Amino acid sequence: MPQKTFASSLLTPLTGLSRRYAPSLLLLGLAVLIVFVAFLFYPIFFLLIGALKDPQGWTLGYFLTLFRDPELAEAVQISLLLASATTVLTLLVAVPVAFFLVRYRILGRSLLSLLILGPMILPPFVGAIAVRHLLARAGPLNQVLIALHILDPQDPNSWISWLDYPFWMTVILQVLHFFPIAYLNIAAALSRLDPTIEEAARSLGASGWRLIRTVTLPLISPGLFAAASLLFILSFTDLGTPLVLHYHKVVSVRIFHLVETAVENPPGYALVLLVMIISVVAFLVAKRLMERVPIQTLPSGRSVSDEKDLPPALRWALPAIVFCLIFVSLIPHIAVLLTALSDRWAMTILPDVWTFRHFQALMERPLTLQSIQNSLFYSTFSTLLDLVLGLAIAYLAVRRSIPFAHWLDSLAMLPLAIPGLVVAFGYVAAFSNTVLDPRKNPSVLLIIAYAIRRLPYMVRACSAGLRQASETLEEASQSLGASPLKTFFWITLPQILPHLIAGAVMAFAFAMLEVADSLILAFDEAHYPMTKAIYALANRLGDGPRIASAMGVIGMAILGLSLFLSVKVSGRAAGEAFRL
């Protein structure tokens, strides 16, 4: 009978699946998939449909207006330029630093390689709040220049209005903030390099710059491309820095203002999608370039101890230069700290009136206290969600226990390519007027958005743990009578716990200081997370920026402490939390 054969032909693969794979794991994979579909694909799909449809039917009109509107076209152009400038400059700073710190025996290297992570403990836009003050016409920077007799103290007209150059100010702040990320990726690539290859090249007559150009750089190019794509996307979609510097010409800020204006906004959808497409293309191009170079692995049993001594002239100079660089990159942090601790800071290089008042204000104002509570709440749950998702994906992918596991793994990497800005905007568009409406209560969406943002790193951390965890131990446990679930809790979990804790601490810290999702998804003060509260305060007159800075200090303390804890617990190099 034809019906019977049809029915059985449908059932055969299903029963086959459940015979080969544990049904509970299939269900787990399916659940993870549903999360992706609901909170990554659906919002983007919603934007796509919105951008391609007008009352008359399907259209490309909204995309075309993007290019016809000179302001929008300019915004895209500026953002692309900004991202390119930031990427190139960051790499120019990071590559030499990584090279010297990895390859040479440098005085105080362990201290330097720890300090170099400093810039990352503060979202760049918080730094920008204080830097805005630093760069004011009557601000400390011009005062320094006056003290150095470069500017004339009597003639305010000669003083430089730094903030009239928001493009370069944004680039500089981004470079200072991002160069540790680039440094970590490149340093990792360099230390993975098999030293015998360079030795071979040297024995064949290559040396110096020729050796670097023909052998070293090509071999670390995967790390370079990875860093470049990461930087480009981060810079291209950075919302906080230009927003605080009042640089409204960039795409991210325009998108931010779009959210505030309208719920339904097809041209806005098109703009957001364009941003996403550019980011995804950047990601894919980098990925393709990375794959052109076969992965180098160190021959086992040989450790990299290829450190060279510096020539005497550079033995002191080089660490000093790196230290200066780190100091410059920490200026925003110092500025935040000084702003938070000062009452008056004008016409002088350092503040002249010091106070703890702003920290006290943090505890007294409902907005600040509430926002800290909110952030703790959101971050705790997003970390838990991250742990569950990350662990599930890593387990399924590493143990290959279900057929579409490698897919899930690739899906988990998507947040690297799809900017937070895009996802957050998609949430506002797609979930308005539903139970999840962020205008009513953004808690659920914020928790999910934070979790998804940090998911690639969490999956990496969990996979690394699982790869090191011995599968034989799991088999031993099962053959001793433990069910797969018991085996997971008794044997697998204890082995990967350090990785999990390290991953979780970092997920928590980054959720506390996440910018784009927080700024876009939180609409009313009662639900503001810390970063949005900082932003809101920074724009208030009076003590606003100072209280915002005080909150920034709290944020720095949280992230700094988390980084420290994560290193302590996992015993891994601090950098691994930021590396891919």
Place this chain on the structure above:
Amino acid sequence: MVTVFLDRVRKSLDGTLVLTEVTLEIKAGEFFFILGPSGSGKTTLLRLLAGFIRPDFGRIYFGDRDVTDLPPHRREVALVFQNYALFPHMTVWGNVAYGLRMRKLSKKVIRERVAEALELVQLADLANRYPSQLSGGQQQRVALARAIAVQPQVLLLDEPLSNLDVQLRLEMRGELKRLQRRLNITTLFVTHDQKEALSMADRLAVLNSGRILQVGTPTELYRFPKDPFVAQFLGDANVWEGTVLSQNADGVQIQTAVGILTCSPPDFPVQVGQSLFVMVRPEDLQVITSDQLSSRSNLITGSLTNVTYLGEATELTVQSGGTTIKVLHWKVWNGVERGTLTLVVAPKDLRLIPPNSPDGS
């Protein structure tokens, strides 16, 4: 105590056939060995029995229980891994108690059985150590204690001695054998070390390319191999191709590369003109001096090309009829280093191996 029965078990991994129709019966309480070179499929066989993988075809029975589709934790087997797979985050005690805890036994019973198992392997005083604080031999014993503590129906051992040094390995052989006798658990031991198999096994199966070539006691397999591979894998063997010239009540005359040899009648029928293999162990070849020559048959003349001193014996390498012959000389070799040599072998020490052996060679 159960019998283990594999019924036409077939398994492919990543598209290559690893086991072809393995049928095997292991008797209750038997110390059974699977012997095979690496890549022969012996680990796959073990993992099938443990339940980590399922056969593509065929069934597996423990007693009259069909366990083919049972997950590992419900099979009542215990596995001792090659690298021991001790849980690094648990003490020796915790490791041994693990399987008992999973069986939800009472605290009292667990304490008793852990103590008993540790006593058996003489590790009672190390119960509170962690695996990383133990020597290789001690870890090995913990792995064993952990496996026997759960009183499994079947004990599986995956080359458990291969990571030990020579001295310890020899000691453990005796100890394992005594322990197995005492516990009387049906035990399957997988190894590529023929000495291990010959010295410990009640019975063994030789596995090659996913096929079981022969099953039997160590003596049977060593003395009466039914396959050239078995002959060569169990100790050294000289194997020649030959053609049957004639046969009578005294034996069979075979034409080989080293001359005409007379063998005792085999346990299978042969025909004149049939081609088959002739096998002789190096220790069954004797070197004779020229004055003993005339009275003997089954003489092989060749030239000595190498003398290797082994300590208790000397190995001679002899070239004859285009083949290389190994001879084990049990006395100190006082003869020449090079030159012509005559060997003799008794008809009863020449083994005939049928050509259409299971693996087709």
